[in-house]
Amino acid sequence: MLPLVPPVSPMLAKSVPSIPPGSWYEPKWDGFRSICFRDGDTVELGSRNERPLTRYFPEVVAAAIAELPDRCVIDGEIVIAGAHGLDFEALQQRIHPADSRVRMLAEKTPASFVAFDLLALGDDDYTGRPFSERRAALTDALAGCGPSFHVTPLTTDPATAQKWFSEFEGAGLDGVIAKPPTVTYQPDKRVMFKIKHVRTADCVVARYRVHKSNDEAIGSLLLGLYRDDGALASVGVIGAFPMATRQSLFAELAPLVTTFDRHPWNWAAHDAAQRTPRKNEGSRWNAGKDLSFTPLRPERVVEVRYDHMEGERFRHTAQFNRWRPDRDPRSCTYAQLEQPVAFNLVDILPRLGTGGGF
Structure with missing residues (x-):
């Protein structure tokens, strides 16, 4: 043993x-x-x-x-x-x-x-x-x-x-x-x-999920950035708020609540291959977890902290930094993000991936 x-x-x-x-x-x-x-x-x-x-x-x-x-x-x-x-x-x-x-x-x-x-x-x-x-x-x-x-x-x-x-x-x-x-x-x-x-980005608040313990409190805010073609891509979430803030945000965001057919992430109108969040989408880690969301008119901008990107999305949950009422939501594009200089894995570990990984 x-x-x-x-x-x-x-x-x-x-x-x-x-x-x-x-x-x-x-x-x-x-x-x-x-x-x-x-x-x-x-x-x-x-x-x-x-x-x-x-x-x-x-x-x-x-x-x-x-x-x-x-x-x-x-x-x-x-x-x-x-x-x-x-x-x-x-x-x-x-x-x-x-x-x-x-x-x-x-x-x-x-x-x-x-x-x-x-x-x-x-x-x-x-x-x-x-x-x-x-x-x-x-x-x-x-x-x-x-x-x-x-x-x-x-x-x-x-x-x-x-x-x-x-x-x-x-x-x-x-x-x-x-x-x-x-x-x-x-x-x-x-x-x-x-x-x-640690980096910052200005993102559009495009939807929210209610808190698991209070249906009049925000659980998480879902964020978007505009692509070059004008489409709003789902980029990540923020959700670490005190309960008092979660409840006040629920009231503050109420005027922005809209319908799915008037939202850029209208799941029924998009092609299945397009990367947009879907109503009642499931969780990879917990099949029973409800990930349904409430759509918002994309009019509010928040500055968040993040570490790095994985494709079009934040690799980890982003952190709230501050609200940006001075920013036009349409100005929240991928162009603001820092792009790391490409580096080859084999220059770090020469044999990594030689078994067929790439």
Whole structure:
């Protein structure tokens, strides 16, 4: 038996505004955080919430048996390398109840595992050892592995970390992680540091969902940006408001409530292939969750904070910054968004994706 058995909560990071000195630095990969347990032919892929990901990534399980030491526990990130960088949407498609679809996608868009910490090797528990020792053991244990398992790059130079922060976003990475070299592995504790991009955008408030506990309070506001062809695209949501603000917004937005046939996101009038939000659309993560919305005339503008884009949408939930009554909604276009300089994944990890990812 391994010295650590699932489930194990991963060690976490707290957000800081700039790269801290005196740490060791890694790229922040944008995938599914996972702790991989291998004990002979038995492999378990844990997740951030301690629920197993094993059934969704059969190719990673097979690769773990082929490439990893016979008995080990490794912390890392499951990623899919696409033609233009990391493809998070392809990862999301794996969370599917049909085993046949999961296996079809495993062949079509195979995932890789980027390792960045070693928790156990053989009979030895490494969690009480400093990161500097764990990193050296990880590098030795995974030397020569591939094409599916990779050790993340690491630098002790803050200037190099800053360069990574600026350049690697163009390959779909999410920022930089800083780890004190003396820190032990502490599950569910925020003892690392993460530095992520923070940007602002002016968006049109185009609809809302009511709060799950109060049908006269706003649950979330759904945002849009205008494309070059004049169409209003769905770009993301904001929803972190105090309850008093949720209730006041419900009253403030009441005059803007309109009908679906007078709304740019009229789900019945659009072609099924067009990316617009749909009435009563379901949730990928919870089939029973009601995601119906109330359409609003697109007349109100809000400034939000976001980290980066995934295609036409914010990769994560945006954060409210301020209202912009001075902005014309039609001026809220994609042209205002900063475009990261393209960067090739193989310049970060030369063998990433060589198993068929792109």
